[in-house]
Amino acid sequence: MSTRLDKIRALLPQKGIDALLISMPENRRYMSGFTGSAGYLFITDKSAILGTDFRYTEQAAGQSPHFEVVRISGNWSWLADQIKDTGATRLGFESHHMTVQSYHALSDALGQQLEDTKPALVATSGIAEQLRVYKDAEELAALQNAVDVADQAMESVCPTITVGMTEKEVAWRLEVAMRERGAEGPSFDTIVAAGPNGAMPHHHPSDRPIQAGEPIVIDMGAKVDGYCSDITRTVCVGEQDEMFRRIYDIVLGSQLTAINIVKPGMTGGECDELSRTVIAEAGYGDNFGHSLGHGYGLAVHEYPRVGPKAEDILEEGMVFTVEPGIYLSGWGGVRIEDDVVLEESGARVLSRSKK
Numbered sequence: 387m388s389t390r391l392d393k394i395r396a397l398l399p400q401k402g403i404d405a406l407l408i409s410m411p412e413n414r415r416y417m418s419g420f421t422g423s424a425g426y427l428f429i430t431d432k433s434a435i436l437g438t439d440f441r442y443t444e445q446a447a448g449q450s451p452h453f454e455v456v457r458i459s460g461n462w463s464w465l466a467d468q469i470k471d472t473g474a475t476r477l478g479f480e481s482h483h484m485t486v487q488s489y490h491a492l493s494d495a496l497g498q499q500l501e502d503t504k505p506a507l508v509a510t511s512g513i514a515e516q517l518r519v520y521k522d523a524e525e526l527a528a529l530q531n532a533v534d535v536a537d538q539a540m541e542s543v544c545p546t547i548t549v550g551m552t553e554k555e556v557a558w559r560l561e562v563a564m565r566e567r568g569a570e571g572p573s574f575d576t577i578v579a580a581g582p583n584g585a586m587p588h589h590h591p592s593d594r595p596i597q598a599g600e601p602i603v604i605d606m607g608a609k610v611d612g613y614c615s616d617i618t619r620t621v622c623v624g625e626q627d628e629m630f631r632r633i634y635d636i637v638l639g640s641q642l643t644a645i646n647i648v649k650p651g652m653t654g655g656e657c658d659e660l661s662r663t664v665i666a667e668a669g670y671g672d673n674f675g676h677s678l679g680h681g682y683g684l685a686v687h688e689y690p691r692v693g694p695k696a697e698d699i700l701e702e703g704m705v706f707t708v709e710p711g712i713y714l715s716g717w718g719g720v721r722i723e724d725d726v727v728l729e730e731s732g733a734r735v736l737s738r739s740k741k
């Protein structure tokens with residue numbers, strides 16, 4: 387955590403601020419180690435303060451040795467005190483997380499308590515996220531655990547799916563299986579989309595009974611020690627039809643092309659293109675309407691961006707999903723998603739469920 391603190395401090399001048407207020411839970415946890423559900427970090431060149439309420443002060447002191455823990459109440463007076471102590475003049479806040487209501491409350495409270503010495507409030511976004519994009523060995527181990535739990539749940543539940551079972555029932559079985567294997571919970575709402583429902587990439591599981599031969603898109607992930615996995619398999623109960631095989635093979639070919647060719651130094655857009663070209667050449671370019679993938683970590687969607695025209699450079703130590711799909715209205719969809727880490731020689735796949 388001390389190196390993370392050094393790194394974020396180095397970014398402050400570049401962002402035109404001398405203090406940063408972190409409110410986003412994943413960033414708070416990443417920077418401090420504190421896993422509680424409420425609190426703020428206040429970081430300047432010299433100070434590192436973790437403000438949290440009385441429910442968490444003891445836990446925070448144990449988890450965040452590099453931060454001074456202060457107990458806060460609702461009126462931002464703890465922050466005004468820190469600004470007085472540090473003389474901060476330009477306070478960055480996380481504009482991609484703080485609500486407009488909180489922003490106004492913060493601005494008013496600092497105005498009342500600091501008057502002329504109220505710092506300028508500077509909207510920032512993505513500062514801590516810039517650090518989170520590179521995963522260290524400890525994070526990779528946590529991610530592998532999260533992926534393993536999702537894989538095991540997928541492998542244990544898929545063979546138990548029968549005709550007539552509802553999408554909701556399958557989703558529940560998957561969530562139970564993840565919990566039984568140590569997940570804190572699913573990393574997002576499990577998607578089970580059978581038959582025509584599979585044409586909607588983010589369909590919510592329904593009471594529709596699964597029918598023989600139709601494609602079933604299962605997109606799920608586990609959260610383990612705060613880290614998220616995200617995998618998708620498309621299966622079918624009974625005989626697959628000709629259509630299923632054809633579409634499945636195109637999607638799999640598209641996915642393997644990107645996984646086998648992606649290298650450090652490519653952009654997210656170039657990686658997306660590798661996969662998209664295969665689908666387009668098979669005649670289904672218009673039926674793959676979402677990005678190829680996304681980073682994952684403490685949040686299920688993070689940087690780098692891996693989609694059409696994404697300029698993010700993919701580098702060693704980054705992790706992202708590779709999840710092409712083809713969606714055909716009235717028939718359904720096929721999506722295959724694996725979680726990879728980028729190494730010097732290329733992508734190493736963390737997920738191992740059968741495809």
Ligand code: ZN
Nearest residue numbers: 605616617723
């Ligand atoms: Zn997914």
Ligand code: ZN
Nearest residue numbers: 616707709723
């Ligand atoms: Zn995903």
